[in-house]
Amino acid sequence: AQSVTQPDIHITVSEGASLELRCNYSYGATPYLFWYVQSPGQGLQLLLKYFSGDTLVQGIKGFEAEFKRSQSSFNLRKPSVHWSDAAEYFCAVGPNDYKLSFGAGTTVTVRA
Amino acid sequence: GAGVSQSPSNKVTEKGKDVELRCDPISGHTALYWYRQSLGQGLEFLIYFQGNSAPDKSGLPSDRFSAERTGGSVSTLTIQRTQQEDSAVYLCASRVTRDQPQHFGDGTRLSIL
Numbered sequence: 102a103q104s105v106t107q108p109d110i111h112i113t114v115s116e117g118a119s120l121e122l123r124c125n126y127s128y129g130a131t132p133y134l135f136w137y138v139q140s141p142g143q144g145l146q147l148l149l150k151y152f153s154g155d156t157l158v159q160g161i162k163g164f165e166a167e168f169k170r171s172q173s174s175f176n177l178r179k180p181s182v183h184w185s186d187a188a189e190y191f192c193a194v195g196p197n198d199y200k201l202s203f204g205a206g207t208t209v210t211v212r213a
Numbered sequence: 214g215a216g217v218s219q220s221p222s223n224k225v226t227e228k229g230k231d232v233e234l235r236c237d238p239i240s241g242h243t244a245l246y247w248y249r250q251s252l253g254q255g256l257e258f259l260i261y262f263q264g265n266s267a268p269d270k271s272g273l274p275s276d277r278f279s280a281e282r283t284g285g286s287v288s289t290l291t292i293q294r295t296q297q298e299d300s301a302v303y304l305c306a307s308r309v310t311r312d313q314p315q316h317f318g319d320g321t322r323l324s325i326l
Contacts, residue, residue, distance in 0.1 A: 138226045144304075144319055146314075147314040191256070195258070199315070200269070200272065200317075204255045206252055206255065
């Protein structure tokens, strides 16, 4: 069985500060890993994905994520947060690129 | 339209009734997916249509759930004899090919009383 845990339900960060969102997964083989973002009033948007190769993955909007097999983690990071980054972020895992299990999400609030 | 369109946006119905949820994918997108998000949980995969191939139904939680895709475009997700645990947001997504990202609709919020 596959599952994803996002330990932080809500994170508040100051604009310009760094952001790290945690994601831990459970999967029996090498997983496909994804991060999605959902902004208020908008649909889910893919930020980045990992299938294989370099474990540090670059995505859109200045985000990156690092796959750490030994820790079963795929944490999302951004060096400097912008107010427009306020949204809900979902980590997902699966055996391919669509049969995914998503985490419950982390809501990010950005304060001025 | 420019994006994936789902209707209705909200649906409230009584336990035991049947419901139909509709998804209009982006024109030209051959792949269509249904997911659901229950309260406090992440999305879970339900079903995947790819062109004229047999759909991947492995995510459907019970035989009360079914989906069709007519003419390779519009899809309908049907839930028969609804139960309270069916209450969730049902999301549809489409994409052109597997190497392109999915485009998600805004979802249908289903509430079973």
